[in-house]
Amino acid sequence: MPGTLSVIPGNYSGLPVIFTEAMEKQKTIKDIAQALGISTSTVSRALRDAWDVKAETKKAVKALAEKFNYEPNRLAISLLKRQTHTIGVIIPNLDYVLATMVKGIDEVALEAGYTVMVCQSDESYGREIVNTNRLLDSLVDGFIFSVSSETKVYEHIKKIQAKKKPLVQFDRVVNAIKTPIVRLDNIEGGYQATKHLIEQGYKKIAILAGPENLNISNKRMEGFEKALREHDIKLNKHFSIHCDFNQQYAYEATRELLNTRNRPDAIFTISDRMAIGAMLAIKEKKLNMPMDIGLVGFNNEPVTNLVTPSISSVEMFAFEIGKAAAKRFLEVLHSEEDLSDQEIVIKPKMVVRESSRRIPLKDIS
Amino acid sequence: MPGTLSVIPGNYSGLPVIFTEAMEKQKTIKDIAQALGISTSTVSRALRDAWDVKAETKKAVKALAEKFNYEPNRLAISLLKRQTHTIGVIIPNLDYVLATMVKGIDEVALEAGYTVMVCQSDESYGREIVNTNRLLDSLVDGFIFSVSSETKVYEHIKKIQAKKKPLVQFDRVVNAIKTPIVRLDNIEGGYQATKHLIEQGYKKIAILAGPENLNISNKRMEGFEKALREHDIKLNKHFSIHCDFNQQYAYEATRELLNTRNRPDAIFTISDRMAIGAMLAIKEKKLNMPMDIGLVGFNNEPVTNLVTPSISSVEMFAFEIGKAAAKRFLEVLHSEEDLSDQEIVIKPKMVVRESSRRIPLKDIS
DNA sequence: TTTAATTCCGATAACCTTGCCGGGAACGTT
DNA sequence: AACGTTCCCGGCAAGGTTATCGGAATTAAA
Numbered sequence: 025m026p027g028t029l030s031v032i033p034g035n036y037s038g039l040p041v042i043f044t045e046a047m048e049k050q051k052t053i054k055d056i057a058q059a060l061g062i063s064t065s066t067v068s069r070a071l072r073d074a075w076d077v078k079a080e081t082k083k084a085v086k087a088l089a090e091k092f093n094y095e096p097n098r099l100a101i102s103l104l105k106r107q108t109h110t111i112g113v114i115i116p117n118l119d120y121v122l123a124t125m126v127k128g129i130d131e132v133a134l135e136a137g138y139t140v141m142v143c144q145s146d147e148s149y150g151r152e153i154v155n156t157n158r159l160l161d162s163l164v165d166g167f168i169f170s171v172s173s174e175t176k177v178y179e180h181i182k183k184i185q186a187k188k189k190p191l192v193q194f195d196r197v198v199n200a201i202k203t204p205i206v207r208l209d210n211i212e213g214g215y216q217a218t219k220h221l222i223e224q225g226y227k228k229i230a231i232l233a234g235p236e237n238l239n240i241s242n243k244r245m246e247g248f249e250k251a252l253r254e255h256d257i258k259l260n261k262h263f264s265i266h267c268d269f270n271q272q273y274a275y276e277a278t279r280e281l282l283n284t285r286n287r288p289d290a291i292f293t294i295s296d297r298m299a300i301g302a303m304l305a306i307k308e309k310k311l312n313m314p315m316d317i318g319l320v321g322f323n324n325e326p327v328t329n330l331v332t333p334s335i336s337s338v339e340m341f342a343f344e345i346g347k348a349a350a351k352r353f354l355e356v357l358h359s360e361e362d363l364s365d366q367e368i369v370i371k372p373k374m375v376v377r378e379s380s381r382r383i384p385l386k387d388i389s
Numbered sequence: 390m391p392g393t394l395s396v397i398p399g400n401y402s403g404l405p406v407i408f409t410e411a412m413e414k415q416k417t418i419k420d421i422a423q424a425l426g427i428s429t430s431t432v433s434r435a436l437r438d439a440w441d442v443k444a445e446t447k448k449a450v451k452a453l454a455e456k457f458n459y460e461p462n463r464l465a466i467s468l469l470k471r472q473t474h475t476i477g478v479i480i481p482n483l484d485y486v487l488a489t490m491v492k493g494i495d496e497v498a499l500e501a502g503y504t505v506m507v508c509q510s511d512e513s514y515g516r517e518i519v520n521t522n523r524l525l526d527s528l529v530d531g532f533i534f535s536v537s538s539e540t541k542v543y544e545h546i547k548k549i550q551a552k553k554k555p556l557v558q559f560d561r562v563v564n565a566i567k568t569p570i571v572r573l574d575n576i577e578g579g580y581q582a583t584k585h586l587i588e589q590g591y592k593k594i595a596i597l598a599g600p601e602n603l604n605i606s607n608k609r610m611e612g613f614e615k616a617l618r619e620h621d622i623k624l625n626k627h628f629s630i631h632c633d634f635n636q637q638y639a640y641e642a643t644r645e646l647l648n649t650r651n652r653p654d655a656i657f658t659i660s661d662r663m664a665i666g667a668m669l670a671i672k673e674k675k676l677n678m679p680m681d682i683g684l685v686g687f688n689n690e691p692v693t694n695l696v697t698p699s700i701s702s703v704e705m706f707a708f709e710i711g712k713a714a715a716k717r718f719l720e721v722l723h724s725e726e727d728l729s730d731q732e733i734v735i736k737p738k739m740v741v742r743e744s745s746r747r748i749p750l751k752d753i754s
Numbered sequence: 755t756t757t758a759a760t761t762c763c764g765a766t767a768a769c770c771t772t773g774c775c776g777g778g779a780a781c782g783t784t
Numbered sequence: 785a786a787c788g789t790t791c792c793c794g795g796c797a798a799g800g801t802t803a804t805c806g807g808a809a810t811t812a813a814a
Binding site for chain 1: 415460461462463464465467468473474475483484485488489491492495499504505506507508509511516519520523524526527528552665691692695696697
Binding site: 429430434440467468469470471 | 761762763764765766768769770
């Protein structure tokens with residue numbers, strides 16, 4: 025009763041609660057049916073404009089639904105239909121690149137009427153498992169996945185497949201699991217960066233890569249090696265360094281690298297954050313960039329354009345990758361076809377800045 | 390039947406499908422009950438270790454549940470209990486600060502057994518409404534909210550309250566809605582930044598603020614004015630500039646500002662991204678920082694420490710704010726108390742860097 | 755021997771919605 | 785008059801789980 029003083033069960037505050045219109049319990053089709061003296065089935069059909077219900081009845085039902093502020097209970101429908109219109113997104117963190125990708129996913133999902141549950145594993149294998157299980161029994165309709173750098177065992181991902189949930193991998197993918205994939209052409213990215221350095225006259229090029237089980241890192245390294253081979257530069261194994269995927273480690277690794285007798289004259293890092301770390305070490309050594317040493321990062325984050333000197337980097341179109349991943353997910357969800365052997369591969373683009381431009385632009389033409 | 394060749398309905402691929410153990414449909418308590426010749430009620434109680442079921446029966450039930458790989462259907466439970474263990478998080482974007490806050494929210498939520506649905510409105514009022522409604526009928530248990538800069542009408546937020554869903558505002562809050570709040574002490578932040586500039590000898594200080602309806606912007610401005618008043622510096626209204634919350638606009642505004650006859654000798658921007666924009670304009674004018682002009686940003690994003698000169702900024706402890714918001718949300722959810730007039734206010738901390746340090750450190754002591 | 759307490763379990767309703775089936779009424783066709 | 789159609793609606797089951805109630809069987813107390 026609107027405006028009536030009353031005490032609701034579960035209210036232990038001791039205070040009486042005033043029921044107002046807005047506070048009343050959510051109405052259901054049952055309420056509408058009761059008020060109109062018809063059955064719930066008819067109400068349900070009327071609301072969905074079924075052909076077999078009189079126009080007059082429809083009007084009455086819809087009017088009352090409006091008045092009651094009726095909204096269907098999605099949980100009940102989800103339970104019945106066995107789908108929740110929810111996509112689980114598992115990502116290792118929320119740095120610039122991933123956040124941009126999530127933005128892309130979000131955009132497409134929203135458009136298609138899906139809601140996204142984002143869980144970040146914080147690069148931790150354990151949390152990735154917890155998150156996966158949590159989403160799995162929250163009954164998401166499927167997953168868009170990017171593995172953490174710590175993950176080496178994939179049982180939790182196989183579990184998704186065992187439950188026949190659609191699954192798309194993006195960005196940091198693992199090939200041991202057969203799924204549709206949306207990713208950058210990382211070999212090409214590494215190749216472009218390295219080739220650029222060679223063309224600028226650098227001869228002793230080092231690479232700062234990530235953990236050894238990280239696919240994207242290995243692929244970029246592959247491109248790096250390919251470029252060296254093509255230009256007949258011998259691979260120096262001391263110049264291939266694996267370190268953790270962050271600024272601090274890159275800084276330390278670079279410091280060490282610059283202290284060796286035969287130090288490199290250029291460094292390619294597989295992320296911009298690592299490039300920043302390298303830059304700090306280079307500045308500390310008072311080396312001139314790009315003359316004494318060249319530097320190329322990866323991701324083309326805005327920060328690369330703000331530091332001095334600005335850092336060359338490889339644009340990876342994160343937003344596009346996110347959108348493509350979501351689109352591919354929806355395709356998997358709605359089509360009967362098996363897309364699990366298909367990859368969507370985005371081409372990267374080298375962006376040259378001060379940190380690696382020895383030859384002025386005018387001298388090239 | 391495991392291993393049996395069969396055709397499942399809805400399989401239009403033309404190929405027969407091999408049923409394996411892993412692919413079988415999810416078992417329910419009904420299946421367990423049937424297999425054991427007991428009722429579902431007993432299975433349900435046994436699984437939850439109720440006192441009124443024989444130890445022997447419990448053991449049998451649990452063993453079979455294990456073997457069947459049983460997992461309760463959360464949807465059914467949610468429908469029954471009217472709670473989903475899901476928190477809706479509405480944010481205007483996923484930049485560094487918000488992403489860090491989301492990380493904090495995520496951390497606490499995960500710990501407490503809640504899953505987070507993050508929706509970014511992209512600073513758009515319309516999308517904020519869509520997202521709110523979407524989450525509202527996805528039946529999240531409540532909301533942790535940060536309004537977009539475009540939002541001036543709050544009906545969609547009131548709708549949350551009308552449905553009696555717990556609601557906590559954080560960071561970008563609006564006072565027109567009475568809810569528990571977790572936020573930075575923005576007045577104090579603006580005050581600290583401005584006071585610091587004054588102490589460094591700057592006399593003509595301008596502020597680059599955000600849109601006029603943005604609470605955090607206005608509060609930081611209030612602190613700015615308070616510091617000026619305290620030091621008997623007259624407010625120059627040409628030095629208080631509202632512009633959009635991004636780098637480009639800040640750049641343009643600063644350019645204009647520096648071209649006036651009586652240009653300021655210091656600029657306080659209410660975000661680091663705006664500080665970057667200002668810095669670019671300053672560099673373009675070939676003015677020396679900090680000698681000709683001082684600059685202080687807000688948020689203390691990592692980039693402030695990477696550019697040259699490094700930019701002073703106000704640390705806002707985003708991760709802590711996120712954690713506090715989630716904790717407060719859980720309190721609201723679980724306690725009967727009305728916390729809607731309570732604010733949790735985090736103190737900011739001024740971080741001095743090159744862009745505003747005219748007086749060397751040694752000269753102070 | 756009757757009464758009371760204890761131990762264990764099943765039936766039923768409830769949460770909310772949809773889909774299938776069937777059935778009554780009105781109409782038209784042979 | 786008998787049959788087939790069309791139109792409109794209600795009943796029931798299903799989706800998976802839990803809470804409440806009551807009842808049967810066993811043991812303990814009077």
